[in-house]
Amino acid sequence: MQHFAHHSEENYLKTLYKLEVSQVKKVNNIALSKSLDLNPATVLEAVRKLSAKKLVETLPDKTIQLTEKGRKKALSIVRKHRLWEVFLVDKLAFKWNEVHKLAEQLEHIESDDLIKRLDAFLGYPSVDPHGDPIPDENGKLKKTKTQPLTSAPLKKQLTIVALGNSSDEFLRYLDKLCLAIGSNIEVTEIEDFDKSFTVQHKKRLITLSNEAANNLFVNIL
Amino acid sequence: MQHFAHHSEENYLKTLYKLEVSQVKKVNNIALSKSLDLNPATVLEAVRKLSAKKLVETLPDKTIQLTEKGRKKALSIVRKHRLWEVFLVDKLAFKWNEVHKLAEQLEHIESDDLIKRLDAFLGYPSVDPHGDPIPDENGKLKKTKTQPLTSAPLKKQLTIVALGNSSDEFLRYLDKLCLAIGSNIEVTEIEDFDKSFTVQHKKRLITLSNEAANNLFVNIL
DNA sequence: ATTATTTATTTGGCTTACCAAATTTATTGA
């Protein structure tokens, strides 16, 4: 018995979950095959096995979808993937755009204990370096209302989850301020005069123009 | 093509290396099969493939051994295994005896860059939590002369690599002192009166009885 | 409604990594 046989199954579930999230209306055999870059015959066979395990179901109109059980499993893989991405970026200083491939390998490591400890070691992050939320151990995703920093409440813990602008200049600017997706900040003050923002980040105060603040999308922690 | 096909090959090489190190005189098909817990027919087939790749060779007397190329590859796996063990113990607070199984999964993650960064992140450790030396990126093992602390030179960086006594009391005692296999210490003084040792560990001075020192085996870094 | 196109499904095949049960080839002990 090969201990890595589950990689394949996990990849099907993860891909199905990704398609579900990305609003793709009807995930059929062809769509799934394309997404996985596999032959439809292969996918058909795999879907049958997953159905037998009650991880997916095929509706009368041939739509393939996750069952609750399957979704939970998918979310646990997503959780592992995103935690490893945080590890790679925060601890090993990878760039956020370099970590996906590696996390795809790491996400298949089997150990709940490991993930629990990794989570703690990383300080229980709520988003990965791309700004995507990390499901909790029960596969729950905290539902988040993403909003521009300009409309966020004062004195609340916020996490930067997306950028309204990804020009080189803006990225370099953020880099200089040591801000990035995943950074936790708190608005301490908004200047009446020019609506500029003062935010606290790791015991450090940063001033941001209203323009900059408007391009930082945040979630309330 | 399955990206995890190499697990199998890596396991053969690693096992062969372990047998070589453990002084087993003649590694034949049977010995290797037993060590891997696989059927001899399976192993025979695998050894042929590895031979074709010039990773192992079978001598006229049927002894199976690593080629230089194979040994180098084996050492890179051992390096990964041991670095991950250090990570698990030092960073995720696993006990040294809990990490082997996990490291067996992690050692197959494919990325030289990852390992380079992990090594740096861990502070370039020279031994794993079991006291086994970590090969360098070129597959070289620093040849070490392990000796009791009592015969080690003063004012040299030392690494604890083994214990002369693994009684619960001794382990608890070391634990209290925050010493463990892998700890780096330096002898600052030996007391004339009772031959007790004063060692420095992470900017902290510790006094050890001669008895304790005699049960700590160290390598010079 | 009928053809053209897309999807779904089947069929036959491949490779890797396994195994059990012969069979052949040493090796060894008496």
Add this chain to the structure above:
DNA sequence: TCAATAAATTTGGTAAGCCAAATAAATAAT
């Protein structure tokens, strides 16, 4: 030396995951 034992090798099979090509079924477009 010769049978008994052990090791090596061969043979025939299994399961997982994959593919290409053929066929069937459904959908769309005229």
